[in-house]
Amino acid sequence: MDLVKPMIEHVVYxxxxxxxxxxxxxxxxxxxxxxxxxxxxxxxxxRRRLEALLDVCAREVPAYRSLGxxxxxxxxxxxxxxxxxxxxxxxxxxxxxxxxxxxxTLIPGTSGSTTEDAPARFYLDxxxxxxxxxxxxxxxxxxxxxxxxxxxxxxGAPVEWERSKQAAYRRREKWLKNRVMIPAHDLSKAALPGHxxxxxxxxxxxxxxxxxxxxxxxxxxxxxxxRPKRPPRIVLSTSEMLFDFQRTLISEVFxxxxxxxxxxxxxxxxxxxxxxxxxHITCENALLEVLNPRTLQPLPPGETGVLAVTDLHNVSMxxxxxxLGDMASLPAGHCxxxxxxxxxxxxxxxxxxxxxxxxGRMVHGxxxxxxxxxxxxxxxxxxxxxxxxxxxLRLVPAEGARAGDTDAFVREARALLPGTRVAVELVSDIxxxxxxxxxxxxxxxxxxxxxx
Ligand SMILES: [Zn+2]
Numbered sequence: 454m455d456l457v458k459p460m461i462e463h464v465v466y467x468x469x470x471x472x473x474x475x476x477x478x479x480x481x482x483x484x485x486x487x488x489x490x491x492x493x494x495x496x497x498x499x500r501r502r503l504e505a506l507l508d509v510c511a512r513e514v515p516a517y518r519s520l521g522x523x524x525x526x527x528x529x530x531x532x533x534x535x536x537x538x539x540x541x542x543x544x545x546x547x548x549x550x551x552x553x554x555x556x557x558t559l560i561p562g563t564s565g566s567t568t569e570d571a572p573a574r575f576y577l578d579x580x581x582x583x584x585x586x587x588x589x590x591x592x593x594x595x596x597x598x599x600x601x602x603x604x605x606x607x608x609g610a611p612v613e614w615e616r617s618k619q620a621a622y623r624r625r626e627k628w629l630k631n632r633v634m635i636p637a638h639d640l641s642k643a644a645l646p647g648h649x650x651x652x653x654x655x656x657x658x659x660x661x662x663x664x665x666x667x668x669x670x671x672x673x674x675x676x677x678x679x680r681p682k683r684p685p686r687i688v689l690s691t692s693e694m695l696f697d698f699q700r701t702l703i704s705e706v707f708x709x710x711x712x713x714x715x716x717x718x719x720x721x722x723x724x725x726x727x728x729x730x731x732x733h734i735t736c737e738n739a740l741l742e743v744l745n746p747r748t749l750q751p752l753p754p755g756e757t758g759v760l761a762v763t764d765l766h767n768v769s770m771x772x773x774x775x776x777l778g779d780m781a782s783l784p785a786g787h788c789x790x791x792x793x794x795x796x797x798x799x800x801x802x803x804x805x806x807x808x809x810x811x812x813g814r815m816v817h818g819x820x821x822x823x824x825x826x827x828x829x830x831x832x833x834x835x836x837x838x839x840x841x842x843x844x845x846l847r848l849v850p851a852e853g854a855r856a857g858d859t860d861a862f863v864r865e866a867r868a869l870l871p872g873t874r875v876a877v878e879l880v881s882d883i884x885x886x887x888x889x890x891x892x893x894x895x896x897x898x899x900x901x902x903x904x905x
Contacts, residue, residue, distance in 0.1 A: 818894025
């Protein structure tokens with residue numbers, strides 16, 4: 454019997470509420486009540502929160518002072534606010550701090566990892582983080598998972614920490630969140646029996662991790678035939694684009710649905726998949742817009758562009774129309790599950806993963822992922838476009854592939870980038886980044902024509 458779960462539910466959470474004023478549970482109740490409101494009421498709620506945030510910006514935030522000039526209502530100027538890039542935030546983070554914020558009480562963080570793009574410093578207040586947590590629990594509740602449910606996280610982040618810090622982190626995860634870890638950097642055939650033994654001992658209600666790490670684990674399970682004795686309720690995929698082939702295999706080996714969560718460290722839980730398979734936006738916490746990646750003008754519903762988020766609760770360090778770097782669309786229409794929360798279309802990867810052909814055409818790294826699946830001779834690949842003229846394609850051939858089997862994939866990859874010289878390197882492995890994420894496509898130069 455799991456004794457940690459009732460302890461978290463009935464002791465740890467109520468204690469945190471009383472001692473530290475933690476409000477995750479009341480926020481969760483509010484979110485569960487608002488998820489079926491008529492759409493116009495949801496819109497009104499969102500507009501009121503945006504208005505209150507913009508008033509704070511106009512009064513208290515140096516970067517947004519001009520919003521309050523000339524007596525116009527800040528809300529009427531929202532669409533004219535230039536979208537905020539990580540580079541602009543990085544250049545002057547203090548300009549985004551509200552005058553009344555008490556920096557000593559804020560939670561510091563960085564967005565963007567050092568290997569992908571230079572990190573930007575930001576602060577969140579505790580209330581904002583509690584709203585993020587409540588949004589995650591709401592999404593999980595759609596799948597029968599409640600706060601304190603046992604989980605196993607397939608994760609890479611704490612690898613770089615020293616031993617004592619890692620142990621303390623694991624203890625906190627275990628006793629505050631009922632969660633244990635499988636390190637994403639240790640997904641090998643040799644380590645797999647240990648991971649399966651952990652799953653059998655711990656019997657998690659759900660697994661949580663990056664799509665690529667969960668897929669790597671599932672692929673090992675397929676190759677070896679090893680499976681945990683009891684399937685979890687769900688496997689939760691986060692932070693990365695979840696491809697259909699990944700979802701299919703993960704679901705098959707674990708014997709449960711795979712659920713997609715969309716969030717960002719600096720923007721919280723932005724959307725969650727419902728049992729009907731649609732992604733519902735956490736519109737009570739955030740306003741999402743889809744912009745043309747070159748002009749940064751809003752796109753019509755259904756068109757894919759780059760996402761900009763306005764976090765409606767973060768009054769300590771507001772970031773308006775903040776560019777997350779992810780590509781998606783906002784489809785019109787409703788979901789059959791009964792939730793009225795607006796929908797987020799399929800995530801199409803990150804802007805930095807988009808390659809650019811010599812003629813300026815944008816080529817999603819995803820297309821190459823699908824091509825590699827179609828050919829089968831490629832176990833893993835990564836393409837790095839150094840300049841519009843030059844790229845390197847690294848390939849790990851599939852087991853049993855003969856010389857020349859990967860040629861068709863290389864030919865089609867080259868055809869997608871006419872005029873770009875694509876050098877091919879055959880390698881035995883392409884390790885994930887320190888965070889545990891695996892990237893298929895990397896562009897090392899700025900998108901031509903886009904504001905930087
Ligand atoms: Zn739904």
